[in-house]
Amino acid sequence: MLPAARTRDEVDLYLELHPCARCGSMEAAWTATATTRESRPAYRYSGRCAECHERREFLFALPEGRTAPADAGPHPRSRFGGPQPSALLDPGEWLLVADWCGQAAEVAERQGDDAEAADLRWTAVAALEEVRKFLPEAGDAVPEAAFWSTRGRTVYQREPGRFRRRRIEVVRDFHLDHMPWSPA
Template identity: 40%
Template sequence: MPTLLPLARTNAEAHLYLELQPCPNCGEPRCEFRSSVVSLDGVLASRYTGECPRCGRERSYEFRLPEQILLPPASTVRFGGDEPSELIDPGIWLWYADDLGRRVPTDVSGFDAGQRRSAKHTVATALAAVEEVLKFIPSDADQVPADAFTSPEGRSVRAQEPGRFQRERLEAIRDYYATEFTRW
């Protein structure tokens, strides 16, 4: 039933989700997907299809399109609107932000212009990922609720250090990345 398809709020969110999905047959993380917009019982959806480069298995994912399309911003990264993700849970978002944060050295003085642009984009993506985690916190709460963690991987990230999902700590991480983003 198309109305049960998960919502991909932006292409960026859909592409990250796909990047995080290994082949269910052999575990290969890589896949080159082709995308199309389809109508499923009158509901517009994005369909991503590809073939696993290791085992050849056909891979296919379908996502509901948002009612209002969010255009990608020119100078930063945005994964969605104000609502929390239906595709990626807060534990995965924070893991992804951490992974990106480790990729950018603190001293970029020896970087050329292309390396600086790449580093700035990486920090902007980490910042956007932390902002996604914050969207899971209800306005009257100070942390991400336990039931927001819907994947085994996300629950594992939370179990390792649950305090990282407190609003105050997440805002500090967000502010750090925001400062890093503006220093170039």
């Protein structure tokens, strides 16, 4: 079964988190084309690694009625996808993205780059919103079964308390409170 791609931003992030198996480089010039897989609409991303020139390819399913991944929405809850949890990245990977963006935002702030800092904090908030989508409606924590990647399981096992509803919300609110300016 192909993983479903909700938005172009989600696909771009997935590609960045899956470096070349041969050399580890994350850089590639990607070409995206519509295709089908078992009569279901799909999108193929192919390219060559910028370092070792290894051919790379990923195939993603698309939601019914779509011929390409959607553009990102205007709010953090819709930037990477709709109300459903991601099928490309698990909650541990989303939390890593939030951490990396939060750390990079602090560097940008120290360097006086408010626009970059705001964009990074906005991405951190969007990634935390993705983690929240894995919370059961009446539950207080993301269940361990929601983690399918090695990277995501490692993040969970190191500190499972980071996946509690209240903790996710506190970190999200911290980023919102520390925006150097309010994004549109």
